[in-house]
Amino acid sequence: MIKTDYHMHTCYSFDSDEKMEDIVKKSIDIGLREIVFTDHLEVIHPNKRIDSVIDYDKYVGEISYLKIKYGKDINILLGAEINLEPSIEKETNDYLSTYPFDFIIGSLHAFEFKDFATPDSSKGLTQDEYYKKYFEWGINCVKKDFNFSVLGHIDYIIRYGGYDNKFLNMDVHREYIKEILKTLIDKGKGIEINTAGLRYNLGHVHPKMEILQMYKDLGGEIVTIGSDAHKKTDLARDFDIAYDVLKKCGFKYYSRFEKMKPVFEKIN
Structure with a gap:
């Protein structure tokens, strides 16, 4: 089974209260062998400056301490989840280069600093118009040269908009999604299976299986697995379902990362 959780948040993120050490202890208790802290480094407001809300010197220092304290039991990596905002691409990349990240999730959380x-x-906007806006923005973002490893929860938009249903009409949006996936593959970047979709009662992981299958059929190989946990009780939640989805789509491997480089783990 999958023993690596590549998407989680702690009290360093604006939307979590969990302490790093508590996350590490819980991860060991449930049998994980590798985790990545991916707290938010986002710019979703109009002043156009990097404002991570994180003291990264303190952040990196705490991770270094935990690696020493728990290193015999679990591998702990330094990660981040960034908002892909094209107008500050250079500033974002320059900031990221300051620290020795192992793994970075690029996410589509905001459109021109306005949170989706x-x-x-x-x-x-109608539902299809809103989703089209999201995917067109996604195409624009992934064609830039942001330094990230995988695109996070590619169909994230279906959670939002205030519509009566959470249905993504693939007949309408297929070509937009295909262009995003092809761009990622051409740039050597991957996607994630994010199990939070199940916790949000969407009935499937992010992305839905049809999108994951499209990525595989286009030649995509880099897939990480993340719970997107904001509390320790959600660590590795529904990973058994993610494992089955990988197998059904025909993947033979899932990915870990070492110093921003993918490492492939065989699916038994």
């Missing part, structure tokens, strides 16, 4: 999760972000 805000209630008024879809105002005046």
Whole structure:
């Protein structure tokens, strides 16, 4: 089974209260052998400056301490989840280069600094129009030269918009999604299976299986598995389902990372 969780948040993120050490202890208790802390490094407001809300010197220092204390039991990596905002591409990459990251998730959380999760972000748009806006923005973002490892929860948008259903019409959006996936593959970047979709009662992981199968059929190989846990009780949650999805799509491997380079782990 999968013993690596590549997406989690701690009290260093604005949306979590969990202490790093508690996450490490819980990860060991449930049998994980490798974890990556991927706290938010995001710019989703209009002042156009890097504002991570994280003291990264303290952050890296705490991870270094935990690696020494628990290194015999678990491998702990330094990661981040960034918001892909094209207008500050250089500033974001320059900031990331300051620290020795092992793994970075690039996510589509905001459109021109306006958070997709805000209630008024879809105002005046039909569901398909709103999702089209998201995927067109995604194409623009992934074609830039951001330094990231995998694109996070590619169909994240289906959680939001205030619509009665959470249905993604693939007939309408297929070509947009295909272009995102092809761009990622051409740039040597991967995607994640994010099991939070199940916790949000969407009925499937992010991305839905049809998108994951499309990625595989296009030649994509780099897939990480992450719980997107914001509390320790959600660590590695529904990884058995993620494992089955990988196998059903025909993947023979999932990915870990070492110093921003993918390492492939065989699926038994």
